Amino acid sequence: MSNPFFLKKNHISLKEIFDLLKMDSNSIDKDIKINDIKDLINAEKNFITFLHSKKYSEAAKSTKASYCLTTKNLKDYLPTNCKPIIIKDVLLATSLITQKFYPNSIEDVFDVEVKKIEEVNLKNKVIYGKNVLVGENVDIGSGCLIGHNTIIEKNVKIGNNCKIGSNTVIRNSFIKDNVSILDNCVIGKKGFGFFPKNSKNIRYPHIGIVIINENCEIGCGATIDRGSMSNTEIGKNTFLDNQVHIAHNVKIGENTIIAGQVGIAGSSMIGKNVRIGGQAGISGHLKIGDNVDIAGGSGVIKDIPNNTKVMGYPAKNIREFLRENNQ
């Protein structure tokens, strides 16, 4: 599932893209049309993709994209079906083109078009509190409860038997059956991704969504940001305690337990049957295996293999940590 919610332009001409990137477009055939922008793996024929780091050279070799934003040093990883477009700042260019395709994915202003739930056709389907607001393109299954002052903005799909608390804001999210989301949460806002630039940072588009699978529980005051190019996803039957922060693009497996005030930085992948103690922090772009135990307060800065127990900052084997600290 990818980005069902953001309005996408049908196509953009390659010439427009060159103009946008302030590259010489005189020699570009005006009739070449690009259908979408995706990462190396998900891009198809007539799509544009991007390659900004050698880390992704394997994925590059088999991309189906027709064009790829990349650097001089990386262009040789691309297959013959994929023409390189050489540019200095690949991610900035990617951001600019993504904005062009998805013009409403940058800003995260509140949904001004929501209506009181009494005024929409969900009225007889859900049990709802006072002052509940619902946007357009919202679908809610049977047997759901939605608490007071909660705002389900546009582009949200909620399954059956879900329980949403009070004072919660949900947007750009797909919530499956039997999920509980408690009070004062914010689910589906754009991630904290931008290009730092003196005097005026450039926001990165976030065309991903948040997917919360069956039987999950999300504690009070949680924030779960939606993904930039991919989705943020919480696996089945995973429980989050209060005040947890899940950044954009994070994937969490099934049956995982995350205690209070944990923070998981952008794009990290957490396995299944993982237990994370209170206030632990996980850096971005890491891979935490299955059946991992991370003790409360730990700071994880490296990948962790399956079936491992870690503790400390930086997190290391728990027995080693306790021994070193005479515990």
Add this chain to the structure above:
Amino acid sequence: MSNPFFLKKNHISLKEIFDLLKMDSNSIDKDIKINDIKDLINAEKNFITFLHSKKYSEAAKSTKASYCLTTKNLKDYLPTNCKPIIIKDVLLATSLITQKFYPNSIEDVFDVEVKKIEEVNLKNKVIYGKNVLVGENVDIGSGCLIGHNTIIEKNVKIGNNCKIGSNTVIRNSFIKDNVSILDNCVIGKKGFGFFPKNSKNIRYPHIGIVIINENCEIGCGATIDRGSMSNTEIGKNTFLDNQVHIAHNVKIGENTIIAGQVGIAGSSMIGKNVRIGGQAGISGHLKIGDNVDIAGGSGVIKDIPNNTKVMGYPAKNIREFLRENNQ
């Protein structure tokens, strides 16, 4: 004070309990009635209790309960007045029976029966903001203020001269005189206690409440969960800064100061005149003495005796920690 708020069944027959636990009940006298389930110390005659760890063997020896869920290895700690019921998973059995006694203590859905404060008899007693909602069985003293969008769900007692901020949710709580609770708090939701089970965790009942004693201040965005079998309690004149998380069953003494973003895990006991610096974390089931100083950022994983200053992760004597780190 214990559990004044949860509807309790008058009694359950011992036979029903055996059936619930899928144990052979053919030989059980149908007329034996159990009045309630409590911990070893608070259980009375004709109550059922539970003993799941050797740690509680002393308490077991003098329990007044008539029956006790326990294991083969632990049953001999029980006095003759208390008959053991041998079961493998004592806590799960305890949970099932608690649910049977307190059928509405599992789920924490929003209180659908609240009314606008203008429609209840508190109208002339409190100074209130816009869109304030109040549930049944709510009692509020004189001289109180309740901010905008705040929801006082059913089963809440608030003393005199309390100041509640805006966007706050309170349920199953007893707030005494002169307490300030600031904006965006959630007080009294169920704790993060459940039995992990692949594909569908089993929620633990929370029949405790939150008690906040006189002159306390609770900062913005705080979450204080109610207890499972006992209460969560904050002592007199204890101040909590913003974004603090207090888990279920925690007890905090008087005149304690807790800075921003501190987290205290389930069932820990904090003494009086304790100072806890920002972002410190305290693991579950610990005993922190009186007059203890815990430096900001510390991770406490062991009991701390009275009159001690600690720092670090794991937290240790502050002088030792600073010396080891050449500070």
Add this chain to the structure above:
Amino acid sequence: MSNPFFLKKNHISLKEIFDLLKMDSNSIDKDIKINDIKDLINAEKNFITFLHSKKYSEAAKSTKASYCLTTKNLKDYLPTNCKPIIIKDVLLATSLITQKFYPNSIEDVFDVEVKKIEEVNLKNKVIYGKNVLVGENVDIGSGCLIGHNTIIEKNVKIGNNCKIGSNTVIRNSFIKDNVSILDNCVIGKKGFGFFPKNSKNIRYPHIGIVIINENCEIGCGATIDRGSMSNTEIGKNTFLDNQVHIAHNVKIGENTIIAGQVGIAGSSMIGKNVRIGGQAGISGHLKIGDNVDIAGGSGVIKDIPNNTKVMGYPAKNIREFLRENNQ
């Protein structure tokens, strides 16, 4: 800019001040009037100031104040134009006199006088959601958006093109142009400053405000407290992620990036172009230089010079930290 929002008494007689501090006022000339209370640097002629620590002896030497609350040991740092008033607890005396000048700066009760935005003259100027409340003395520029259930209490000035999310509370703040404040924030409440006193703490007055400069972004669930004697200020184009806590009197420079769940304790000064990783904590009264990188999870307990990268708890040079931990 200082304290435009708190109602100030025109002047208080020196005799009143002596009486308030329970000092012998028989010999005080009844006609001496004090115009205001300020810190050593900002105080002017006929103002009272305070000197409670040797750390401020340099500032003391050139103060323009006519009177200064101080101790016997410190009084000799004062210039001849400034008469010492010797008292044991300088900060408590300062607090009492500040309360006298600014009687409504102690308590932080919700603004009971707010109106629905439809009823005030901002209606045609801003795009607003449902249930938006606005207090007196609120000024909002053009092109602003204000989300659902958001409360702009009295004494707030918002510039042009600002975007405020839903469920946010703002008071005593000056928000400049192009600022985004996301959902569920609390901006401008009083700081966590008080004099601990058994059985009833004494709250410290907070007459400062929060200033958020141009192009800033403040993430969901953030809390930014207003200053006590000075202001809390966020520099231009500084971005804060979700669940960040900024305590009273903190100053943050321009172009700084602060990741999720960071906490900055009272009165610390953060430079420009600083990057602070997720969950890092910074103790109070520190000075963090420009172009500093603080790794996620760090606990900073000392000043950090310009152009430094630190990590760890206590935070130290990042290379040293990684080497010591075999990373």
